[in-house]
Amino acid sequence: MKKRMRSRGSKPSWVKQLAGERIETLLSLAAEVAGEKPARARRYVELARRLSSRYNVTVPARWKRKFCKHCFAWWNATNVRVRARNRAVTYKCIGCGAESRVGYGVKKG
Numbered sequence: 001m002k003k004r005m006r007s008r009g010s011k012p013s014w015v016k017q018l019a020g021e022r023i024e025t026l027l028s029l030a031a032e033v034a035g036e037k038p039a040r041a042r043r044y045v046e047l048a049r050r051l052s053s054r055y056n057v058t059v060p061a062r063w064k065r066k067f068c069k070h071c072f073a074w075w076n077a078t079n080v081r082v083r084a085r086n087r088a089v090t091y092k093c094i095g096c097g098a099e100s101r102v103g104y105g106v107k108k109g
């Protein structure tokens with residue numbers, strides 16, 4: 001008698017793929033409208049983030065530093081402060097004050 005694990009992190013791959021595509025779409029939409037309609041961009045980001053956590057899909061790397069993980073604000077030149085420090089870039093969201101660090105060039109650890 002086998003019991004299928006049907007909990008977090010065990011979604012079929014086609015679902016993940018769909019979710020991934022949807023995330024991609026949402027984020028490109030967000031990028032498009034961010035300049036004119038920041039509120040709408042934020043909504044798209046929120047949806048994308050929700051999908052990514054529900055389906056355990058990672059947000060593509062190229063989008064990761066485009067928005068705030070905490071308040072979902074799409075970053076532009078005015079609402080984020082970018083700082084490079086030792087091999088990592090710190091993004092500080094002006095909206096909510098959250099910082100995220102993104103390393104470059106070196107593996108984590």
Ligand SMILES: [Zn+2]
Nearest residue numbers: 068071093096
């Ligand atoms: Zn923020």
